[in-house]
Amino acid sequence: MERIFILGAGAMAEAFIKGVVSQHLIEPQRIRVLNRQRPERLRALNDLYGVTPAESVREARDADVIVLAVKPYDVKEACQSLTPYLDGQTIISFAAGIPIRFMQEATGGRAQIVRTMPNVPVAVLEGAIALSAAPDVDGDRIDQAKTLLSKLGTVVELEESMMDAATAFSGSGPGFVSFFLEAMELAAVDLGFSAEMARSLLIQTVVGTAKVLEEWGLSPTELRERVTSPNGTTHAGLTILSERNVQQAIADALRQAQLRSVEMGTEYTEPSEA
Ligand SMILES: NC(=O)c1ccc[n+]([C@@H]2O[C@H](COP(=O)([O-])OP(=O)(O)OC[C@H]3O[C@@H](n4cnc5c(N)ncnc54)[C@H](OP(=O)(O)O)[C@@H]3O)[C@@H](O)[C@H]2O)c1
Missing domain, CATH: 1.10.3730.10 (ProC C-terminal domain-like)
Structure with missing residues (x-):
């Protein structure tokens, strides 16, 4: 994997960075992170993990994997901001409750969507993570997403119809x-x-x-x-x-x-x- 772009720099983004960097899956500077209004948060993540603060969502263009780590109510706007820079990248979404179909529509079908439901212990790399991929996602992209997320805990692949159950069970x-x-x-x-x-x-x-x-x-x-x-x-x-x-x-x-x-x-x- 060449580059990861993370949209959202909160608790989940940090857990993901911690897992992936501590397991040496990718050099930290190849991970770019962007949030909305707190540049000091990006500097802190740079100090802690060596990841690169992004200057613009445009940088998503060069990534193979985009991690969507914004709150569920920000997903639509975040997807729309990404859309001009999408050309088949994998989007791994952490947003609870947001259906794959919704993200496909918000990105104009220009990305391969993997929806996940992690739980709080991902922050200590002991998470339980449910994952569901859109039917058009290639098998190797799903494997890549599973490999990345397995650094944060146990990953289970499910039909999307089971994601609300996963939210209730391992999420809550x-x-x-x-x-x-x-x-x-x-x-x-x-x-x-x-x-x-x-x-x-x-x-x-x-x-x-x-x-x-x-x-x-x-x-x-x-x-x-x-x-x-x-x-x-x-x-x-x-x-x-x-x-x-x-x-x-x-x-x-x-x-x-x-x-x-x-x-x-x-x-x-x-x-x-x-
Ligand atoms: N925390 C958990 O344990 C947990 C568990 C399961 C699932 N999740 C899911 O993970 C997702 C992230 O949760 P969180 O707890 O990490 O949230 P959080 O700490 O509130 O962080 C959200 C981040 O998104 C950024 N953001 C919002 N809209 C944006 C936009 N349009 N463009 C760029 N950045 C944007 C915010 O930037 P600013 O701060 O600059 O506004 C902030 O850095 C949620 O969808 C949640 O459902 C979280």
Whole structure:
């Protein structure tokens, strides 16, 4: 890959730069970054990672991959600004909820669109990233996008119709897990732990559980069964969670998040001057 052009210089752009630069996928100066109004942010990214601040969207012309890292409501304007400089480049979009079709229309069909849904842990290169490519995207372009994004975490390719589900599951997942952990932490303090001790045991418990699932290749059901002896402490606690139907509440939460993702996609892509 010769050059990457990143439109948008916020949190997601930085996570992407960090992943790609730390893995030496491309020389940092071959990555050009542009935002709208904060040149000091571009200078900071240059200081931190050695990427090149772009002066104009025109520089997208020379890139093979363009990363769209603007907020969903800025996608239309960003695509329109890119259009004169497009000639078949791959656009990797991070914008939550914005359909491929919308970006194809906004760019006049002059780019190959790969839509992704990353989650917050991409910032520490432990993300879960759903990816969906337009039907006209060449296989090697999809592989290239997957290789780039795999530096930020685990990449899963899906049909676009699954992207709202991915937004609800892995996209909102860190928020759902944090909700559960927040309750665990409060309960631990109630049991007598200091706040610091509760936090430290909490984080290690969740990191350790995730590692056991990964390294031992167990399903959550298998691990739960392994740690639950009849009439033991875990059994006593899980009985309360089952009686309160927490499983159903979680299923309902994901469904509601998926519905909201569908709604948001419509809100941001409806014509603004109707
Ligand atoms: N943050 C996450 O964890 C996360 C997770 C999943 C998906 N995403 C998606 O990633 C995208 C970026 O999110 P973020 O959190 O990185 O946003 P952010 O921190 O607000 O950054 C957005 C950037 O876009 C720039 N920008 C906006 N319109 C522009 C335009 N027309 N031309 C050039 N630059 C423009 C802004 O520049 P100025 O500051 O100069 O205005 C800013 O640098 C969003 O679509 C979001 O849905 C983010």
